[in-house]
Amino acid sequence: MNTAGEMLISQVASYISEQVPIHVDKTKNELSTILTNYHVTKVENDEIHPDLTEKIQLFLSTKKLEGLASSTLTGYALELRIFAEKVKKRAENISSADIRVFLGGYSHLKMSTVGKKLTTLKSFFSWLAGEEIIQRDPTAKLKTPKVEKRMSKALTISELERMRIACKTVRQRAFLEILYATGCRLAEIHSLNKADINLQSMSSRVVGKGNKEREVYLSDRALIHLDMYLKSRDDECEALMVTERRPYRRLSKRGIQCEIKKIANAAGLKKKVSPHVMRHTFATLTLNNGAEIAAVQELLGHSSPETTIRYAQITEERKRQQHKRFLVQ
Numbered sequence: 001m002n003t004a005g006e007m008l009i010s011q012v013a014s015y016i017s018e019q020v021p022i023h024v025d026k027t028k029n030e031l032s033t034i035l036t037n038y039h040v041t042k043v044e045n046d047e048i049h050p051d052l053t054e055k056i057q058l059f060l061s062t063k064k065l066e067g068l069a070s071s072t073l074t075g076y077a078l079e080l081r082i083f084a085e086k087v088k089k090r091a092e093n094i095s096s097a098d099i100r101v102f103l104g105g106y107s108h109l110k111m112s113t114v115g116k117k118l119t120t121l122k123s124f125f126s127w128l129a130g131e132e133i134i135q136r137d138p139t140a141k142l143k144t145p146k147v148e149k150r151m152s153k154a155l156t157i158s159e160l161e162r163m164r165i166a167c168k169t170v171r172q173r174a175f176l177e178i179l180y181a182t183g184c185r186l187a188e189i190h191s192l193n194k195a196d197i198n199l200q201s202m203s204s205r206v207v208g209k210g211n212k213e214r215e216v217y218l219s220d221r222a223l224i225h226l227d228m229y230l231k232s233r234d235d236e237c238e239a240l241m242v243t244e245r246r247p248y249r250r251l252s253k254r255g256i257q258c259e260i261k262k263i264a265n266a267a268g269l270k271k272k273v274s275p276h277v278m279r280h281t282f283a284t285l286t287l288n289n290g291a292e293i294a295a296v297q298e299l300l301g302h303s304s305p306e307t308t309i310r311y312a313q314i315t316e317e318r319k320r321q322q323h324k325r326f327l328v329q
Contacts, residue, residue: 051090055133056080059124067211071187079120092134094125099138111145118144153277154284159269166267174229175241175259177222179275182206183282183300184216186275190253192240194230199223208301216299283308 013027060077068076086105087098099121106114122139129137155163160180167173179189188206196204202218218226235242239250251259257274264273271277279300286296297308 048084049088049090052084052087052094055091055128056084056124058133059127062127069187069209069211072209076120076123079117080124083117083121091125091128094138096138096142099142115144118142153271154280155269155271155273155277157285159267159271160281160285162267162269163263163273166263168266170225170228170232171244172259172263174222174225175256176263176278177225178218178240179260179278180282181219181222182216183279183286185209185279185301186253186256188216188301189241189275190250190256193238194240195238196240197226206301210303212301214298214301 010028012031013022013024016022016027017024056077059080060073063076064073083102086102087094089098099118103114103118106117118139122142122144125134125137125139128134129140163176164173167176178184182189182204184206185208188208192204192206196206197218198204202220202223203215204218205213206216207213233242233248235248237248237250241251241256242248243251243255260273260275260278264271283296283300286299287293293305293308297305300308302308
């Protein structure tokens with residue numbers, strides 16, 4: 001019997017003797033016989049509790065089987081590892097106070113960042129409680145911090161046109177038009193192949209968050225510039241967007257971001273422009289042009305209309321038009 005096992009036996013026997021009359025030495029001998037089949041290791045105060053590590057791994061494995069995006073899983077794994085390093089307890093012993101103290105250590109960060117950390121913990125602990133692995137969810141009464149409302153990042157029609165004029169190559173113009181016309185997320189565009197584009201229906205199937213597949217559409221303008229770009233290529237790479245130089249390979253997400261940033265700089269735009277801003281632009285301009293919120297929701301791959309509304313900002317002119325058109329006199 002190792003030292004940790006002997007300590008455990010002594011502590012258990014001592015606790016039992018305080019509750020009911022027992023023969024301490026006999027109880028210790030009985031416990032010692034039982035524990036000979038087990039290897040007991042004492043968890044030190046300065047190390048991550050193996051129980052919490054085990055529960056985190058179980059949670060991540062389950063979410064992976066449920067089809068959660070690999071980027072989301074990576075984010076969950078990172079946040080939960082940081083949490084486990086700070087709160088060195090068994091999962092069932094973690095309290096709301098422990099979580100408040102943990103989040104309080106990030107008071108220097110934006111509320112939106114702290115909110116994301118809490119969202120990850122809520123997902124983890126609510127799952128543990130739902131699976132009856134722990135008796136209660138310590139995050140149940142914790143509210144996600146309110147985040148300041150930000151104006152839409154979308155480009156105006158004028159700024160979009162300036163971006164178009166600033167494109168120096170057919171490659172840049174094709175990238176810009178595809179991002180704007182489809183309203184796709186960066187990861188969705190990054191994974192597209194040439195064979196995914198259906199020229200007849202001017203559409204493509206993409207796989208979004210939660211491994212959900214949906215159809216997105218290209219405009220006439222996007223299709224023209226995409227055709228010019230593909231004809232300018234002499235490579236065998238299957239990817240829709242490839243590197244500019246040999247050996248040609250699928251352009252990285254970072255590479256796509258850099259290309260859009262270059263166009264914005266050439267256009268003289270002061271605001272930060274990224275593939276996600278192009279997605280905002282798609283949502284805002286289509287809604288302002290009269291598209292139904294439900295249709296835009298489907299095109300963007302959102303699970304609820306509330307998310308779509310957050311992406312779009314109805315302009316003052318559009319609001320005036322809607323008021324004039326629909327007000328019952």
